[in-house]
Amino acid sequence: MAEPPMPYLRVSNLTKHFSAGRGGFFSGKRGVVRAVEDVSFSVARGETLAIVGESGCGKTTLGRLILRLIEADHGRIEIAGTDIRTLDDTAMRKLRRRLQIVIQDPFGSLNPRMLIGQAIMEPLDIHAVGTNAERRARLAELLDLVGLPQDFANRFPHQLSGGQRQRVGIARALALETDLLVCDEAVSALDVSVQAQIINLLQKLKRERGLTYLFISHDIAIVRHIADRIGVMYLGELVEIAPRARLFSTPAHPYTQALLKSAPRARVHERPEIVLKGDIPSPIDPPTGCRFHTRCPHVMEICRSTPPARTQLAPGHAARCHLLDPALAAKGQTA
Amino acid sequence: MSVAPLLSVRGLEVRSGGVALVEAVELDLLKGQTHGLVGESGSGKSISAMAIMRLLDAAQFEVEAQHISFEGRELLRLDEGGMRHVRGAEISMIFQEPMTALNPVLPVGEQIAETLRVHQRLSRTAARKRALEMLDWVRIPAANRRIDEYPHQLSGGMRQRVMIAIAIACQPKLLIADEPTTALDVTIQAQILELLHDLQSELHMAILLITHDLGVVAGYADHVSVMYAGRIVETGTTEQIFDAPLHPYTEGLLRSHPPVDADLAELATIPGTVPEPHLRPEGCRFGPRCAHFREICDQADPRLMWFADHHRAACIRPRGYVVNDLLEVEHG
Structure with missing residues (x-):
């Protein structure tokens, strides 16, 4: 895959399994949630990589692994060339000033008894940045940046609407010298009119401050609007990655194709196409071979037993699917 | 309207603690058709549906209406027994989170059978047999195994x-689907x-x-x-609403939705947020957020006005901001 000149974030072979109880009360068998499996990609400085997928695809775990909010089992996470998994606590703490996250419902992360101003300033307190006067000036600047009136500093979280709370979450995430912002379903809980405001705010911040985004979402329409490149995840695996225009014009993986066709169109009497039958399998002990084989309309014998390798289709465009494997095509394997 | 509607609602108002949550709501649902009720959180769409079904707690909510008539019967005048028959047998409802509506300690088959025993007085064996058919009908694979499973x-x-199977067990004439x-x-x-679309044509059922x-x-x-903020601001056929919206809110809503099949430079937004029920403005309740606001819009909250067959909007702009229209009350 053609790498960006100097990726800001490079993730290689990242893997995380969780153990989970399974089956009935007396089964006693332990299952393994294969949350993230051998995921690799990179993101250039100032770029937005969107990770899209449905429940259980591992996109949230992926975001938390990259910030080391949970520890990976294997793989490398490089930020500007440094493998952050090898950093000690002091070095990691210093780096955290540059890595921040905005989550779906900031209400859950805001202390209900803490004023908005205090909440936004909290990262500066924790990292002991600046004098009191400097912090106050920074607060005024941040409120302005996210489009909140100055007097909101003296309000409590419950006095704010969902969109306003999300602006607080963003202000807080930008209080330090943030370079990489992980947005995990950051606009999913918002009404559509407010959602558009927050998307536009994120776009503006990216332009003005050169931020790098890892934008995690289940919503392919929003992803189309915000991303430079898009990675599609299914049951823990990155099944396709491509520049935005290319993913929408020539999606290669059958799952990506299905995802694009399932999204409602907002055009009169145009109903989404039903491509996939059945449910998403549990990420606990996922299907063998290609994890998508139980729902794939093009399933072949090999898909049930052998996980597909990554096939490079064009610069920046790769996918994991036996249909795309040139070696297999040469051997004349068909359904 | 030429055909008598299956459900007709006029002047529906719901108040709680002296605050109006929903005002002057009118709806006409035609037999076998789907009527979309669209709005953001707090717009009053779910409260309206619960009021129609008479499911709101009387201790907390006051419900008034000129009429809520279903096949010519006035639902507001039915006693609780009559209403219970309507719910389930003639109008049923499904919700966003089926987990909260299903009984967690009862196998799903039992829950479908229960509806059949209550509303159709089927025997235990017959109800189970029918429940199995229902699971098949809603395309649950391996229904004979699933029937004994828990939610x-x-x-x-x-x-x-499963919720849909329970809802259609008695072949209702109207299904209210709240964020299904x-x-x-x-x-x-x-x-x-x-699935809902197919069931609708098989059962000739209307869907809200x-x-x-x-x-x-x-x-x-078919209609939207x-x-x-508690009122219907525009209503029409789906084509009218999507292709020729008249209310600035409808327009804003359509434009702030990113399309999945086109690229946009920037999303249109509606400034501000939806006002809470006790903070709704005096005049047009969309006024403070409206790009086409004029001073006259503050004088009164406009009623739904006719613009074309089926098409009504609560906005004076398409009529050139004529003040008389503000106080005009029109009836369908």
Whole structure:
């Protein structure tokens, strides 16, 4: 895959399994949630990589692994060339000033008894940045940046609407010298009119401050609007990655194709196409071979037993699917 | 309107603690058709549906209406027994999160059978047999195994299928579907919507489809009503609403929705937020957020006015901001 000149974030072979109880009360068998499996990609400085997928695809775990909010089992996470998994606590703490996250419902992360101003300033307190006067000036600047009136500093979280709370979450995430912002379903809980405001705010911040985004979402329409490149995840695996225009014009993986066709169109009497039958399998002990084989309309014998390798289709465009494997095509394997 | 509507609502008002949550709501649902009720959180769409079903707690909510008539019967005048018969047998309802509506300690088959025993007085054996057919009908694979499973053993999509099976068990004439696919993944959402669409044509059932998702409404609804801050601000055929919206709120809503099949430079936004019920403005309640606001809009909250067959909007702008229109009350 053609790498960006100097990726800001490079993730290689990242893997995380969780153990989970399974089956009935007396089964006693332990299952393994294969949350993230051998995921690799990179993101250039100032770029937005969107990770899209449905429940259980591992996109949230992926975001938390990259910030080391949970520890990976294997793989490398490089930020500007440094493998952050090898950093000690002091070095990691210093780096955290540059890595921040905005989550779906900031209400859950805001202390209900803490004023908005205090909440936004909290990262500066924790990292002991600046004098009191400097912090106050920074607060005024941040409120302005996210489009909140100055007097909101003296309000409590419950006095704010969902969109306003999300602006607080963003202000807080930008209080330090943030370079990489992980947005995990950051606009999913918002009404559509407010959602558009927050998307536009994120776009503006990216332009003005050169931020790098890892934008995690289940919503392919929003992803189309915000991303430079898009990675599609299914049951823990990155099944396709491509520049935005290319993913929408020539999606290669059958799952990506299905995802694009399932999204409602907002055009009169145009109903989404039903491509996939059945449910998403549990990420606990996922299907063998290609994890998508139980729902794939093009399933072949090999898909049930052998996980597909990554096939490079064009610069920046790769996918994991036996249909795309040139070696297999040469051997004349068909359904 | 030439055909008598299946459900007709006029002047529906719901108040709680002296604050009006929903005002002057009118709806006409035609037999076998899908009516989309669209709005953002707090617009009053779910409260309106609960009021129609008379499911709101009288201790907390006051409900008034000129009429809520279903096949010519006045629902507000039915006693609780009569209303209980209507709910389930003639009008039924499904919700966003089936887990909260299903009994967690009862196998799903029992829950379908229960409805049949109550409303159709079937025997235990007959009800179970019918429940199995229902599970098949809503396309649950391996229904003879699933029938004895508990809700937690099923996926979200399966649980919604079970809810649909319960809802259609007595072949209702109207199904109220309140955000039926909001909690589901997009590939599953497509399956559930298609299932509802197929069941609708098999049963000739009307659907009131309550959703915040314009994409869902565009694909499946025949008529659409848009709610804002407790009132219906525009209503019309799906074509009228999507292709020629008249109310600035409808327009804003359509434009702030990113399309999945086109690229935009920037999303249009509606400034500000939806006002809370006790903070709704005096004049047009969309006034403070409206791009076309003029001083005259502050004088009174406009009623729904006719603009074309089926098409009504609560806005004086398409009529050149004529003040007389503000106080005009028109009846369908």
